[in-house]
Amino acid sequence: MNRAWPLAALLLLGAPARADMDLGDADSIGEDSPLPAHLADSYAAFAVGDPTLTDSLKAMYALDYAEAERLSDAFRTRLPENPYGELFLAGQLWWRSATENLTADDEPELAKRFDQHSRAAVAKAKRLFKAPKDRVRAEAYFVAGMSLGVRGQWRLTNGQFFKAYLDGKKAIKYLKKCVEIDPEFHDAYLGLGIFDYQAAVLPGVLRLGALLLARGDRERGLERIQRAIDKGQFANRQAASFLLTIYQTTEKDPAKALALTRRMRKDFPDAVYYHGVEGAMAASNGDMPAALASWTAAYAGLAGDPVALRRKFWGVLCGSWGADCVSEGRLVAAEAWTTWALNTPNPGAPVGWTSALHLVRGFARDGRRAMKEAREDYQAVLADPNAPAPLKDLAGQCARQWCSPKRLIDLRRS
Numbered sequence: 035m036n037r038a039w040p041l042a043a044l045l046l047l048g049a050p051a052r053a054d055m056d057l058g059d060a061d062s063i064g065e066d067s068p069l070p071a072h073l074a075d076s077y078a079a080f081a082v083g084d085p086t087l088t089d090s091l092k093a094m095y096a097l098d099y100a101e102a103e104r105l106s107d108a109f110r111t112r113l114p115e116n117p118y119g120e121l122f123l124a125g126q127l128w129w130r131s132a133t134e135n136l137t138a139d140d141e142p143e144l145a146k147r148f149d150q151h152s153r154a155a156v157a158k159a160k161r162l163f164k165a166p167k168d169r170v171r172a173e174a175y176f177v178a179g180m181s182l183g184v185r186g187q188w189r190l191t192n193g194q195f196f197k198a199y200l201d202g203k204k205a206i207k208y209l210k211k212c213v214e215i216d217p218e219f220h221d222a223y224l225g226l227g228i229f230d231y232q233a234a235v236l237p238g239v240l241r242l243g244a245l246l247l248a249r250g251d252r253e254r255g256l257e258r259i260q261r262a263i264d265k266g267q268f269a270n271r272q273a274a275s276f277l278l279t280i281y282q283t284t285e286k287d288p289a290k291a292l293a294l295t296r297r298m299r300k301d302f303p304d305a306v307y308y309h310g311v312e313g314a315m316a317a318s319n320g321d322m323p324a325a326l327a328s329w330t331a332a333y334a335g336l337a338g339d340p341v342a343l344r345r346k347f348w349g350v351l352c353g354s355w356g357a358d359c360v361s362e363g364r365l366v367a368a369e370a371w372t373t374w375a376l377n378t379p380n381p382g383a384p385v386g387w388t389s390a391l392h393l394v395r396g397f398a399r400d401g402r403r404a405m406k407e408a409r410e411d412y413q414a415v416l417a418d419p420n421a422p423a424p425l426k427d428l429a430g431q432c433a434r435q436w437c438s439p440k441r442l443i444d445l446r447r448s
Contacts (some may be wrong), residue, residue: 067161070115077162078173078221081118082267084109090126091271095305096335097346097353099130103147117162117177118268120155124148125272128184131191133307133353138192140447148188155181172216176225179208180269183225202229221269224262228276231255235284256280274298278311283358288318306335310350317371326375330383337384337422344424348446351394360401360439369398389414389421393429400437409433 074080081087090105106126110119127148131141138145155177162174186201206229212222233250259280262273274294281291292315299308313328332350336343352359372395380387396411415421415429428445431437437445 067157069161069165073162073165073167073170074116075167076169076173077116077118077177078268080113080116081109081122086112087122090122092302092305094126094129095302095307097133097307097349099126102126115158117155117158117174117181120151120158121177121181124152124155124181124184127151128188129275131188132356133349135352135356135443135446145192149185152181152185152188168215172212172219172222175208175212175215176219176222179205179212179222180225181205182208183228205229220261220265221267222262223258224266224269224273224276227255227258227260227262227273229255230258231280271298271301279356282315282355288315291315292319304335306332306346306350307353309335310353314355317367322371322374322378325371326378326380329375330380330387333387333390334384337386337390340422340424343422344427347424347428352446357443360442362402365398365401365439369395369402372398385420386418386422386425389418389425389429393425396429396432397437397442400432401439401442405436408437 086105086109090102090109093099093102093105103123103126106119106123110116110123113119127144130136131144131148136144159174159177159181162170163178165171165174182201183205186198186205189195189198189201205225209222209225209229212219213226230251232255234252234255235250256277259273259277263270263277266273274297278291278294278298281287281294292312295308295312295315299305299312302308309328309332313325313332316322316328317325336346336350355364358364372391376388376391376395392411392414396408396415399405399408399411412429412433415425416433421429431445435441
């Protein structure tokens with residue numbers, strides 16, 4: 035699940051979702067349902083460290099979304115009364131939408147599955163609100179609060195502002211109830227911290243806090259998210275991923291972002307996604323050799339499989355930046371780094387490495403309206419007999435028609 039609520043700060047602009055993608059109020063059912071016949075002492079205990087969910091996370095960070103969803107659904111099917119399975123699935127679907135910059139109009143089936151799992155998570159959690167054990171009740175309020183929180187972000191992304199307000203209001207209520215029952219329920223501080231930080235930092239309608247007329251607290255938000263990282267059990271990795279996004283985008287602290295990325299890479303050493311993030315952060319810190327090693331590893335993880343390269347290329351290149359990937363600052367940085375890399379020997383690079391650099395530099399130049407130079411890069415890709423077919427296809431499209439920042443976003447979604 036990495037980004038059940040990560041990247042929320044990146045993707046809060048988007049076309050309104052179609053009405054048929056909204057299956058109802060996430061908080062409309064569940065509380066009056068009877069308790070399960072057999073209550074667990076802890077529902078989180080089944081999820082924390084579960085090998086199926088661990089493998090699902092690995093698949094997600096490998097950008098293999100179908101496998102990640104399949105594994106998470108296997109956990110949900112095996113433990114149908116456990117609300118954590120639904121929360122995990124909703125979180126993964128949100129992470130994918132954030133990484134690929136998708137709205138409901140772009141991927142209606144994804145939107146439908148997200149809606150179903152986020153509603154089911156709340157319904158299954160609410161039937162546990164009256165459980166006799168405080169631990170179970172705290173877990174139930176946590177799942178309901180986090181599910182409604184991510185659902186509120188989704189609705190905000192898709193222009194459903196009033197419904198986002200309703201979900202956000204209930205999310206904060208439930209998360210506060212969770213820590214009222216158990217002040218040491220550290221995972222809940224992720225949701226509370228996100229709310230605090232976004233309400234304090236993000237402008238206007240880009241934040242649920244604005245809808246809730248709350249001021250927020252930047253420092254407290256950061257402290258709460260860090261608490262979830264250091265002490266949380268279920269959501270510690272999600273908290274790390276969200277904090278990484280904060281360091282990259284709003285705090286603009288590449289040193290902290292790089293340190294946190296390397297911490298995540300210890301848990302997921304083969305994750306092609308984090309190879310790309312590490313490369314971007316190393317370059318932002320001026321460590322060009324480290325960036326070269328990380329980007330080479332990221333490309334090597336994709337180049338051996340043309341199907342994977344076509345499907346995952348954009349996630350590695352842009353996933354950690356969201357819409358900021360095609361901002362002026364990122365385009366300038368991409369052109370500078372790829373120019374450096376093209377002039378730096380890299381004897382261990384996989385086949386097609388040089389063409390990948392030319393393609394990315396072409397994107398950066400096109401985005402900055404240096405179209406003549408961009409076409410020279412695209413032609414270099416098209417002339418390379420070793421360039422993988424997906425790279426040639428993208429180069430051909432951009433050689434024929436200007437790849438403006440908007441078109442690059444459209445190509446990401448195609």
